Amino acid sequence: MTALEVEGIVKRFGDVTALDGLSFEAGAGEFFCLLGPSAAGKTTALRAIAGLERLDAGRVRFGGRDVTDDPVQGRGFAMIFQTFALYPHLTAFENLAYPLREEKRPADEVARRVDEIAEMLRISHALGRKPNTLSGGEQQRVAIGRALIRRPGLLLLDEPLTNLDAKLRHDTRAEFKRLHRELGMTMVYATPDQLEALTMAERLAVLRDGRIVQTGTPEELYATPGDSFVATMVGAPPMNLIPGEISRNGSGPVLSLPFAELDAGRWRGAATATEPVLFGIRPHDIAPVNGERRGPGFSATVHLTEPLGDVTVIDLQASDSLVKMVLPEHEALAYRVGDKVDVEISMEDTHLFFRETGVLIPSVERPDQ
Ligand SMILES: Nc1ncnc2c1ncn2[C@@H]1O[C@H](COP(=O)(O)OP(=O)(O)O)[C@@H](O)[C@H]1O
Ligand SMILES: [Mg+2]
Structure with missing residues (x-):
């Protein structure tokens, strides 16, 4: 009521x-x-x-x-x-x-x-x-x-x-x-x-x-x-928002970030979008890979580590972008400033927004949006 x-x-x-x-x-x-x-x-x-x-x-x-x-x-x-x-x-x-x-x-x-x-x-x-x-x-x-x-x-x-x-x-x-x-x-x-x-x-x-x-x-x-405003207001550390562009190749839409090219097929709107976008990924949804990277991800350098007790926030430098990653404290101990690290992204948990307006571009998996 x-x-x-x-x-x-x-x-x-x-x-x-x-x-x-x-x-x-x-x-x-x-x-x-x-x-x-x-x-x-x-x-x-x-x-x-x-x-x-x-x-x-x-x-x-x-x-x-x-x-x-x-x-x-x-x-x-x-x-x-x-x-x-x-x-x-x-x-x-x-x-x-x-x-x-x-x-x-x-x-x-x-x-x-x-x-x-x-x-x-x-x-x-x-x-x-x-x-x-x-x-x-x-x-x-x-x-x-x-x-x-x-x-x-x-x-x-x-x-x-x-x-x-x-x-x-x-x-x-x-x-x-x-x-x-x-x-x-x-x-x-x-x-x-x-x-x-x-x-x-x-x-x-x-x-x-x-x-x-x-x-x-x-x-x-x-x-x-x-x-994108709600995305950064809710959750800590805030969601990473990385500027990108959508283009299309033979097999479908591609999201070009300064440091990676990702398959953008999961976003319905990406098939036709031409405007600049923001790629949103939470620091908790980025993880280091051991050995060969199989899924989507990128290579970066550890720029800063910030231990917060049970978790550590790691600032990754990838190309010109700083991207935050959160790891359990014991896992973060392996990383020092300057280390090279390969990370992967769980794409199901990522978001795409129009850069100009901040409005969400709906994904195929979430038809309710
Ligand atoms: N008595 C007032 N006179 C003039 N401007 C005010 C007054 N009260 C609030 N504002 C303005 O209204 C806006 C909203 O303020 P406020 O409600 O205090 O925001 P918040 O509590 O979210 O910080 C601000 O731009 C503030 O400067
Ligand atoms: Mg107030």
């Missing part, structure tokens, strides 16, 4: 069009992510849904009701911001209680609900303390608790982990998933971080210049990006 419907939202700030016909739907109880680079319009989108921005066009519906003209309070949504400002002079308890005190709830109800939410967020031990004596993570939990305590129908989260350190970001990601499971609340979570979006979202939308480029599950967006 659809909970939130955002339909054709336009929001301009003077000459800047922050939202340019933004549309998406989030299901009831769904964890939905908006993934986009800085200035894509994430904050404006959440503020528009919350009722903090006057729209130039478009509608917002929640639970089937049009809330576009409702005041902020009337919507029953809560928003958690990137910078979580707590009241410094109030204890964690009073920070959590604040929204309920504003609603003039009786003292015993306030105490009960604060205890409940503190237990859920595992901050019961800190209720008597002021924010400046809490760790960053505890402060963030109090901020989350303050947003949740009114039991909002919809929770809007604007990069809530951006100001936390790496370890805390990791723990809090897991915490958000747990909270979402326990509360069954509809959440819209904006982030520029593909790892956050892919690990937490049930579905996500990639946002660019105030518009949704593609919506789907993390698996769908990873496996079948609709254009």
Whole structure:
């Protein structure tokens, strides 16, 4: 069932069009992510849904009701911001209680609900303390608790982990998933971080210049990006995009890259395409060959190795191009800067895009595209 419907939202700030016909739907109880680079319009989108921005066009519906003209309070949504400002002079308890005190709830109800939410967020031990004596993570939990305590129908989260350190970001990601499971609340979570979006979202939308480029599950967006922008936004390290040209010889279309010629027969559009293209291959879909190379691939030189713990990213120099390859750490140990390496490509996992527009050229194997 659809909970939130955002339909054709336009929001301009003077000459800047922050939202340019933004549309998406989030299901009831769904964890939905908006993934986009800085200035894509994430904050404006959440503020528009919350009722903090006057729209130039478009509608917002929640639970089937049009809330576009409702005041902020009337919507029953809560928003958690990137910078979580707590009241410094109030204890964690009073920070959590604040929204309920504003609603003039009786003292015993306030105490009960604060205890409940503190237990859920595992901050019961800190209720008597002021924010400046809490760790960053505890402060963030109090901020989350303050947003949740009114039991909002919809929770809007604007990069809530951006100001936390790496370890805390990791723990809090897991915490958000747990909270979402326990509360069954509809959440819209904006982030520029593909790892956050892919690990937490049930579905996500990639946002660019105030518009949704593609919506789907993390698996769908990873496996079948609709254009080269989504291809580089989803997955890390990002997909390699190598400029190429399509030509035709006696046996069919050929993809010419600066360092290899590949059979382009698997792309339907390649039979007629004459425009320059981008060949997309994920660093995980390139592997060294031992001995004779049998399938498609290329020869390269190791330019740089970057150990990341369990995997190593190897920058390969092939002709003038740098191509990233990811190997398990133990396999990567065999390679040193300057080594020659022959690699092969699993063509089923590659993608082809028009260079000018970034639009995907569908493959024969995937008639659904
Ligand atoms: N209050 C504002 N006044 C003028 N321009 C704004 C304002 N808020 C946002 N913008 C512009 O709108 C665009 C989208 O911004 P924003 O929604 O903050 O993006 P994001 O959160 O994805 O980084 C940007 O170009 C930004 O500069
Ligand atoms: Mg923002």
